[in-house]
Amino acid sequence: MTAAEARSATDAPRRRPHRFVVAKVDEIPPGERRIVEAGGREIGVYNIKGRFYAMLNRCPHLAGPLCEGQVVNAVESSGPGDVRLEESRTYVTCPWHNWEFDVETGRSYWNPRLRARPLPVGVEGGAEIEAAMERGEVDRIPGPYRAEMIPVSIESDYVVLSLRPARGGTSS
């Protein structure tokens, strides 16, 4: 690479990252959620039985703060006296009108035409993140204390959120 090529490579405008470090994995234990701001949007990041999920904090019904609501499982019944908790299906309940949205797909049985917006989120190692940060592919968002950025070290695993739309998938 010539000096001119190297200079133009470093002068090239960097694309804004679409992936963000949310927290160390153990900072969002099972059953907990954290609402973060990334790319100008509020997003709820959930740990549900060790798997991470993320959803835009905006209800598709009337724009309520969806991620401030409860997390519940589906209940199934074939008739009177038969009630089963379906633990494999989990819903976020909007606090405004109690519509429930599937945490994986964003679908609601209240209105199948409206969908909440799930986002991809997963766990990555610190070394991998450091390398991606150097390439400008990953950014950090403020921690629980607004002015504090999440420090990244290679010894830890981190929850990483992507703002590119999910196809209903997640990872743990």
Ligand code: FES
């Ligand atoms: S605004 Fe969420 S259910 Fe109405």
